[in-house]
Each structure stands twice: as C-alpha cells, then as structure tokens.
Amino acid sequence: MNLTQAFAGGGIVATLENHVGLLTISNARRKNALNLAMWQGVTEATDWLVAHDARAMILQGDGGVDFSAGADISEFDEVRKDTQSALAYEAANSAAFAAIREAPVPVIAKLRGICFGGGLGLAAAADIRIGDETGRFAVPAGKLGLAYPADAMADIVAALGQATARLAVFTARQFSASDLGGSGLLTMRVESAALDGTVEKIAADIAANAPLSIRASKVAIRAVVAGDAALQAEAARQGAATFDSADYREGRTAFAEKRKAVFTGR
Template sequence: MKRTHDFAAGKIRTVSQNGTGLLVIANTERKNAITAAMWRAIPQAIHWLCGEGGARVIVLKGDGETDFSAGADISEFPTVRKDTATARLYEADNSKAFSAIRNASVPVIAAIRGICYGGGFGLAAAADLRIAAKGAAFAVPAARLGLAYPADAVQDFVQSLGTQMARKALFTGAPMTPGQLLSCGFLVDVTPPETLEIEVMELAEVIAGNAPLSVRASKIAIRAATQQDDDLLREAEVIGAATFDSADYAEGRAAFAEKRRPVFTGR
C-alpha cells in the first residue's frame, strides 16, 4: 500500500511503498534550497517514514530532474541567521536534521543530481549510501560566505569524504566533481542522469528485501566503528544477538533450505 505525508507546507514530501520510503526536498523554484521550516520538518519526516510509513530503507532526493539541493535558503539569513543568537537556534535545527538522517533506524540512500551544495551536501554526507548522476556539482561554500557549519555536520564530511578531501572542501569552498568523490569513497557509483533513479531504486529494493533486524544491527555497528562509540557498539551487539532468536532468522534458514526467496517481517 502506498502512503504519503507532506511536511513544511509540502516542501518536504514523503512516500512509502513496499518497504521503500522517499524523502523529497521540494523547493524547485529555489533549486531545492532548504528553509528553516524545512530543516525542522526533516526529523518529523524521518520519524514518519520509519514508523507509520513502515520504511525499511529511505531514499533522499531533490524534487524534479535538475538539482538535489542548493543548501540552506540564504534569502532567510537576514532574519533567521543574522547574529550569534539566531544562528545558534538555526544551527540547532540543522543539527537535528543531520542527526535524524545519520541516526535513522533504517539505511538512507542519497540520490544526487545537479547542485548539491552546503547544507544539501551535509544531508547527503549524513546518509549511509550515495549515488550521483554525471554532471552533479558538489561544494561546501562556508568559507566564501563567512560562516561555519555545525560541528556535527563537519564530522559527517570527515567520515564520508576522508580527512584530506574534507579539509579541501571546507577550507577552499571549491566545487568537486562526481569523479573526485567516487575516487575518495564518498559515492557508491556515478550513473548517467537518465538511469540514476533506476539504480537507486534497485539498491533500495535489495535492502528493503533483507532482514530488517540484521540491517539495523549492521548500521549501528558501522556507526559504532566510525564514531568510536562504545555505547553504540554494545547496542549493536544486543541487537545482533537478538537476531538469532528472531522469526526472520528461522525464515532465512527455511528459505535457504527450500531454495526460495525469504519473506522477512522484521520480527
């Protein structure tokens, strides 16, 4: 059954069907720039997809056929980011959006075409997997705007780009190509623009068809390793151990023996 839910007056859209959820940044008239209301809506959208939406994997994309996201909507900065006090409140909402993607209970795949700048780049960096279309353009223009990104977003850049590319991106603000980001491991693949959605959805369908508890345990274990977090490591161990008593493990063994495709329920 297909389920939909809109947030931020329709500028953040969600769709869930057959275990795959879509989170769409929908502000095409401004190259999918993210307003303050949209930043606040992203955690709500992730919560809905992972809960009521029943998503086992989430695809994060920009609306239309042109851009992923130009980042934060700079036209709001004179009001919402005009000084230290307002910037702290604004960046708290940024951080909550990055955290919602990074800590989502299911894998998040960023499907990137066109412009992927600033906060949009930060959202992609917080995702688990990233695939880009040829011709996509990436940049972190903080140094050219005279501001700094939230520290947790910088950590996502370091973990996804590597220390050298993260330094180059943040220190120079210079644009980067899909080829450069494929080489450093930021991207899983680079595709022709016309096949981006096909490849992303095929990957999402594979993940959605696997055992949810197993995938969740793996995601948390990877986070524990990259963040050097002992609490996350213990959580991953608990969830991993629980898989052996799960109905899905029994189903996986039975399906293997019977040479059929398993049907996992997440229990």
C-alpha cells in the same frame, strides 16, 4: 501500501511504498534550498517513515535536476542574523543531519546537479550516496562568512576524506563528480539515465532483506566508525536479538526449501 505525507508546508514530502521510503526536498524553483521549517521537516519526515515501517529510505531533490543548494540564504537576515538566532538555526540543522545519520534503516542519497552546503551535509550523513555525472559539490561557508557545526563537518570529512574536505572547506570551490572520483563521496557513480533505476533497485534489495538484521548491521557499522562503546553495546544487543526472531527462522527455512525468504521484521 502507498502513503504520502507532506511536512513544512509541502517543502518536504515523504512517500512510502513497498517498505521503501522516499524523502523529497521539494523546492525546485530555488534549487531545493531548505528554509528553517524544511530543516525541521527532514527530521519529522524521517521519523514518520520509520514509524510507518520503512526498511530503506531514498533522499532526493525534487524536479530531477538538483539535489539541494543547501540552506535558503534569503531568510538568513531573519532566522540566522546573529549568534543567538544562528545557534537555534544550527540546532535544527544538526537535528536534520542526525535524523539521516541515525535513522535505524539505511538511507540512500540520490545525487544529481547541485549539492552544496547543507545539502552536502545531508548527503554526507546518508549511508550510501549514488550520483551521476551532473553532480556539482561545494562547501561555501567561507564565502558566506559563517562556520558549519562540528557534527555536520564530521560527516563531510568522513565522506570526502580529510585532505579533500580541507580543500573544499578552505577554498569554497566547486567540484564535479569526476573531481571527487577518488574521495569516497560517491558510493557509486552511474550514467544519468540509470540513476533512478539503480537507486530504486538498491533500496528494494535492502527492503527485501531481514529488517532486524539490517538495523543491527547499521548500528554495528556506526559503532565501528565512531568507536563508540554505547553504540557497540547496542549493536551487540540488537545482533543477539536476531537469533530469537521469526525472521531468522524464516531465513533458515527458506534456505533449506530453496525459496526466497519473506521477512516481517519480527
């Protein structure tokens, strides 16, 4: 089954094939900068992919050059001109980051070229980040005279580590993929020619595993990282439910029969 749905007037495109969702930021002529409608579209596209049984998601920029330059500054005079409008804009930002962070399925950010500002925020909210040597990263808020919401900053700190996050935010300087090699931002760094294939293989591997198990595992990881009692309880509930699932029976049977399991998510 191959499905495609456009959001935000085509600025965000969601595609589903073989249970792998592809969420594309589609504004290559502006280095995949996101306007307000596109921030809202990220949330809508994520929900759409999950509703259509995506078991893994790939987040990427269109055009094969840049991931995302972040927010589209050209519209700030209209949609982010003062405190009231900025708070409404940041609510859309935060919802997009949360959609990626809290998606029930793993999200892989495929990173090449520019990954600035809100683009870095989206990447930082993903579960896995895989990039090549062309990556360039920055948090340019200090050069724009604005501040990022705390939830977005929490993702950036978690991805970069406290020390590197402070340097990135306070200086607003650009970093290369090699500069950030020890920061933990990139889960894997591969050669440019191997990036697409590597990401697709990892997404396919995830999608082939038992969906209920993967979902429970993602909640458990989030619970551990956040130290959140409610998430811990939800992880325990989802984990316990796997033992009554058809997929658990299938996994045991396939192991005994020395064949590959076929999971249905039930």
